[in-house]
Amino acid sequence: MSSRLSHPVDILRFNTCGSVDDGKSTLIGRLLYDSKSLMEDQIEALERSADITGGGQINLANLTDGLRAEREQGITIDVAYRYFATPRRRFIVADTPGHVQYTRNMVTGASSANLSIVLVDARHGVTEQSRRHTCIAALLGIPHLVIAVNKMDLVDWNEERFLAIRSEFEGFLPRLDVLRDVKFIPMSALNGDNVVTPSANTPWHQGPALLGHLETVHIASDWNLSGFRFPVQWVNRPNNPRDPALHDFRGFSGQIAGGIVRKGQSVLVLPSGLKTRIRDLWTHDGSLDEAFCPQSITLVLEDDLDISRGDMIVGLENLPGMDSDLRARVCWMHPRPLQAGRKYLLKQTTQTVQAVVTHLDSRLDIRTFESDPAAPQLAMNDIGEIRLHTARPLVYDGYPQNRLTGSFILIEPGTNMTVAAGMLHPPSALVKPEYTDFAI
Amino acid sequence: MSSYHLDHLQYLETEAIHVMREVAAEFERPALLFSGGKDSICLLRLAEKAFRPSDLPLPLLNIDTGHHFPELNAFRDHRAAELGARLIVRTVEQAIASGIAVPVPGEISRNRLQIPTLLAAIEEFRFDCCIGGARRDEEKARAKERFFSFRDGFGQWDPKNQRPELWNLYNGRVNPGEHMRAFPLSNWTELDVWEYIRRERLEVPTIYFSHRRSCVRRGGQWLPVTDLLPPKPREDVRDLVVRVRTIGDIISTGLVESPANTVEDILAEIAAARVTERGSRADDRSSEAAMEDRKKQGYF
Numbered sequence A: 001m002s003s004r005l006s007h008p009v010d011i012l013r014f015n016t017c018g019s020v021d022d023g024k025s026t027l028i029g030r031l032l033y034d035s036k037s038l039m040e041d042q043i044e045a046l047e048r049s050a051d052i053t054g055g056g057q058i059n060l061a062n063l064t065d066g067l068r069a070e071r072e073q074g075i076t077i078d079v080a081y082r083y084f085a086t087p088r089r090r091f092i093v094a095d096t097p098g099h100v101q102y103t104r105n106m107v108t109g110a111s112s113a114n115l116s117i118v119l120v121d122a123r124h125g126v127t128e129q130s131r132r133h134t135c136i137a138a139l140l141g142i143p144h145l146v147i148a149v150n151k152m153d154l155v156d157w158n159e160e161r162f163l164a165i166r167s168e169f170e171g172f173l174p175r176l177d178v179l180r181d182v183k184f185i186p187m188s189a190l191n192g193d194n195v196v197t198p199s200a201n202t203p204w205h206q207g208p209a210l211l212g213h214l215e216t217v218h219i220a221s222d223w224n225l226s227g228f229r230f231p232v233q234w235v236n237r238p239n240n241p242r243d244p245a246l247h248d249f250r251g252f253s254g255q256i257a258g259g260i261v262r263k264g265q266s267v268l269v270l271p272s273g274l275k276t277r278i279r280d281l282w283t284h285d286g287s288l289d290e291a292f293c294p295q296s297i298t299l300v301l302e303d304d305l306d307i308s309r310g311d312m313i314v315g316l317e318n319l320p321g322m323d324s325d326l327r328a329r330v331c332w333m334h335p336r337p338l339q340a341g342r343k344y345l346l347k348q349t350t351q352t353v354q355a356v357v358t359h360l361d362s363r364l365d366i367r368t369f370e371s372d373p374a375a376p377q378l379a380m381n382d383i384g385e386i387r388l389h390t391a392r393p394l395v396y397d398g399y400p401q402n403r404l405t406g407s408f409i410l411i412e413p414g415t416n417m418t419v420a421a422g423m424l425h426p427p428s429a430l431v432k433p434e435y436t437d438f439a440i
Numbered sequence B: 001m002s003s004y005h006l007d008h009l010q011y012l013e014t015e016a017i018h019v020m021r022e023v024a025a026e027f028e029r030p031a032l033l034f035s036g037g038k039d040s041i042c043l044l045r046l047a048e049k050a051f052r053p054s055d056l057p058l059p060l061l062n063i064d065t066g067h068h069f070p071e072l073n074a075f076r077d078h079r080a081a082e083l084g085a086r087l088i089v090r091t092v093e094q095a096i097a098s099g100i101a102v103p104v105p106g107e108i109s110r111n112r113l114q115i116p117t118l119l120a121a122i123e124e125f126r127f128d129c130c131i132g133g134a135r136r137d138e139e140k141a142r143a144k145e146r147f148f149s150f151r152d153g154f155g156q157w158d159p160k161n162q163r164p165e166l167w168n169l170y171n172g173r174v175n176p177g178e179h180m181r182a183f184p185l186s187n188w189t190e191l192d193v194w195e196y197i198r199r200e201r202l203e204v205p206t207i208y209f210s211h212r213r214s215c216v217r218r219g220g221q222w223l224p225v226t227d228l229l230p231p232k233p234r235e236d237v238r239d240l241v242v243r244v245r246t247i248g249d250i251i252s253t254g255l256v257e258s259p260a261n262t263v264e265d266i267l268a269e270i271a272a273a274r275v276t277e278r279g280s281r282a283d284d285r286s287s288e289a290a291m292e293d294r295k296k297q298g299y300f
Helices: A024-034 A040-053 A068-073 A100-110 A128-139 A159-175 A210-216 A433-439 B008-026 B038-051 B070-083 B092-097 B114-124 B190-199 B263-272 B290-297
Strands: A011-017 A080-085 A090-095 A115-121 A144-150 A181-186 A229-231 A234-236 A251-255 A260-262 A266-270 A274-282 A290-292 A296-301 A312-315 A321-332 A343-348 A351-365 A370-372 A383-396 A407-411 A418-424 B030-033 B060-064 B087-091 B129-131 B148-151 B179-182 B211-218 B221-224 B237-244 B255-257
Touching (some): A011 A100, A011 A128, A011 B008, A024 A080, A024 A115, A024 A210, A100 A321, A115 A128, A128 A383, A144 A210, A229 A251, A296 B008, A343 A383, A383 A418, B030 B038, B038 B070, B038 B190, B060 B114, B092 B114, B190 B263
Parallel strands (some): A011 A090, A011 A115
Antiparallel strands (some): A080 A090, A234 A251, A251 A296, A266 A274, A274 A296, A321 A383, A321 A418, A343 A351, A343 A407, A351 A383, A407 A418, B211 B237
């Protein structure tokens, strides 16, 4: 079991998507099974349920479809997360639903992924769901994409069929220009061809099997390391009368959302615009000289400034935008449609503010990738462009520049449901450095 | 770029600290569920990393079934005292006495009775969020769980109606009477927990290490012989060198034969294991959806 040996390795997060019955859950089952990541009791449980459902054949999809309703209907309703490891890497897999009704869960699984696998049934080719999921992966700025052309055994491993599907994708991929790294792999998840081991059935396929690609895809540069961003999450004020050293301690805790910070560095506190320096990078394990995204740390500043949760501490270079009039792309996730004029709560980084949708600019047609400016509303699972006005200005970056400071959710007051995933457009103007001059 | 790189444990740690701080910042009355088991031991260390040098901004809560291993309760009390944390214990015993929890006639296990006891404690202290040590790799209903798991006025989990969870933005808003469960260890595996215990040099209760104990073979597992679980005639009873891999109720915790004496030994053992941790929990074996059913009723 060398595959589960413990030594420091990095983590790749990926999700699977595609239409119902394209074989997503089967693919994950196969990855776990063939990489020897399944335990005997899990295999036994699969065999037991195979006996119950008849046929006697192990159903690998039952590994991830764990809810009663999922097994009843043979579909995936909610995201299931799976974990496995090889000597080269550890993996967090989000098995996300293909059913149109559950697109919001697909977005849930994909928002934190480094890589998305879009499954396509080789018999059916590119469907509306394949286009929708590829489009969502592009909108979410997922850096790496794998198009898994599955069920190749059912089209006699026909290379022409594979190439036809590939060229259909290549016809519309350029319109989703953020996707830089796209790989096509022919496979049979059911039989294990090109999943963990290269298949003799595809002598014409030059690329790696899926697992080999997942193990080697370069993800070190997926985090944003330019432009220091520190949303203040929690103010650490011990105010401890027993310990004089702690009496004056005032730290700002949070997770670095972009860039690198060093002791002694000058920083700007937004939205107040006050300038100060980093006195210490405090952690429970001792102080650091330098920290980087996405570390969770506590900053101690030179000056005693009024800073609270929701403020952002940033570096003096590569400044963010700050505005209460915003443009964004949203994926709508609620049965009650989005209409201009509605008020919501908007959570971005560590702040929650009131926001009103001032204008619905357009709705995206997934089939044509054309924008419809006349759309009166966004229904569940629609993607559209909106304008927002917030009660307080947001400090933010464009989503393509920073996934953590450029993203938000909308919450419906009353029900508290999360109704939209939002991605901000790059700011039209950045915070001006001279903003600080009169602040000190 | 190699110097600006987190290994998997550092990544899991920073994610978990972020979740802990979101809970502390967004809720008025949060609590941390602490049983003294390996997962909640990691939770406590993460709480220290998230909130020190301040005192922990939330009390520890334990629901004691009365069927716990005595070693575990002693460890729980000693750790809470060491950290200067406030420890609240509510027992199934009291819950039965006051009619909050009603045992099924003939059922010895108190696993199910923890649910009403926990919900009553949440109501009593008006907790609006409980941090728990559940991990998604434990069980397939757990694999569907969110970091922030919304519970309605009855404490129920509705797997079909979970809030979408996007990026690192957690929607922690609840109306009065509702509450949230937060699971910072969602993305951790059993191996990660033990690697973290090794890296952080965390103390764990002695029952995780090999010791000699009288065991009875039942339902394909070795269970500890106690007053609660006397062997029946003709049952296979042996004196074995065992340890626990996962700790539940003393009557449903399967013991594994093991010579593992140190954290290193345990890591080697898990790396070579051929069954999952939950394979040794009798409470999960009652039906394929046992965990799902318990969670829907309010289990964590």
